[in-house]
Amino acid sequence: MKIYAYGIIDSHNSLKEPIAGLEGKGIYNVSYRDIGITVSELNEETKEITDTYILEHERIVERLMEDFTVLPMRFLTIFNTKEDILSMAELYYEDFKDNLARLHNKVEFGMKVIWPADTIKQRIIDVYHKTKHNVSISTESPAKTFVKEKFQEHIIEKEFQEEANRCIAVVDDYFNKIACEKKLKRLQTENLLLNASYLVDKQRQNDFKQAFEQLKNTPGDLKFLFSGSWPCYNFVTLTKKVASFDYFNTEDMLNRLLAQQGFAKERNAV
Amino acid sequence: MTMNRTIETDSQEAFIEEIEKVQDVLPKRIDANPKNVEKGLAKLVLTLVELIRKLLEKQAMRRIEGGSLSDEEIERIGQTLMKLENKMQELKEIFGLKDEELNLNLGPLGDLM
Numbered sequence: 001m002k003i004y005a006y007g008i009i010d011s012h013n014s015l016k017e018p019i020a021g022l023e024g025k026g027i028y029n030v031s032y033r034d035i036g037i038t039v040s041e042l043n044e045e046t047k048e049i050t051d052t053y054i055l056e057h058e059r060i061v062e063r064l065m066e067d068f069t070v071l072p073m074r075f076l077t078i079f080n081t082k083e084d085i086l087s088m089a090e091l092y093y094e095d096f097k098d099n100l101a102r103l104h105n106k107v108e109f110g111m112k113v114i115w116p117a118d119t120i121k122q123r124i125i126d127v128y129h130k131t132k133h134n135v136s137i138s139t140e141s142p143a144k145t146f147v148k149e150k151f152q153e154h155i156i157e158k159e160f161q162e163e164a165n166r167c168i169a170v171v172d173d174y175f176n177k178i179a180c181e182k183k184l185k186r187l188q189t190e191n192l193l194l195n196a197s198y199l200v201d202k203q204r205q206n207d208f209k210q211a212f213e214q215l216k217n218t219p220g221d222l223k224f225l226f227s228g229s230w231p232c233y234n235f236v237t238l239t240k241k242v243a244s245f246d247y248f249n250t251e252d253m254l255n256r257l258l259a260q261q262g263f264a265k266e267r268n269a270v
Numbered sequence: 271m272t273m274n275r276t277i278e279t280d281s282q283e284a285f286i287e288e289i290e291k292v293q294d295v296l297p298k299r300i301d302a303n304p305k306n307v308e309k310g311l312a313k314l315v316l317t318l319v320e321l322i323r324k325l326l327e328k329q330a331m332r333r334i335e336g337g338s339l340s341d342e343e344i345e346r347i348g349q350t351l352m353k354l355e356n357k358m359q360e361l362k363e364i365f366g367l368k369d370e371e372l373n374l375n376l377g378p379l380g381d382l383m
Contacts (some may be wrong), residue, residue, distance in 0.1 A: 045336075223280065
């Protein structure tokens, strides 16, 4: 029997009300000092991880958040024994305590922004051709023609990146004063200008939503995907990194566990 | 759902497409079997070579932009960059690799290139 973990909570007590976990198994709290790791048992035979499991994991983490501060585990965090869980808790205890204090009464919001990359780039190219440049490279040889083309690409790309930064700053400005912390991923694809996560105090959720309402009503050609509130999946930070005990919240851990468990399907993001 | 959840967009399909692109950039785990181990190694080595090539190119463009290169130096740099790019193209074709495959996921730091 394997043990499936949902999150670290700020209590070492047993759960007051029964909560059903994956496969209908009851969730219980494995206590370590004054914190706990909420888990349920998982059948050895479980090989197929479906979207239903992901939604269940999310539902359970949210249910736990009603009663506790939760450091949500990544989907598919599985331990072999209770001793493994306690070893992990012992190793990361200080980190867990720091995170539980930092994330107390906080939620996460997601903000994705698409911009019309092709249009932006074309606009930059048009301006480039109309502008007189200080640098002049002749085309008297294939090598110089090559450099000239590369130089043009370089200037256009540079301007594209600067335009992206300007645009991201405008979007971020709407949320910056409301959020406690943020994680901004820029240009993950040419069109996906921004993939941001904001950590927000529970009391300021409405302010955050209103900021989005203001942003989306501004004229422009940006597209938005706003989501939240979520458990703080992106804001748990661990200072200690030990490969053999790296169970918590890392892609490597997930990939390793997936391989160990022989699950046929890869993890899907919640 | 127990939380006060909002998911709002007027361009659902566009976002699904972009998110799938982000997730598809790299395989979730290394598929190392005897049949493709050679390609896997080539991918790793060529990724690093491509990184160095791009850094060289970027540095050269910065120097041109700064106006610190003579005509002769631009000619020499042009020849070097052309040869490097052609050689990379050949190697990619030999190992059946596409441009978008030459990358490494550095975990929290994102992709290498």
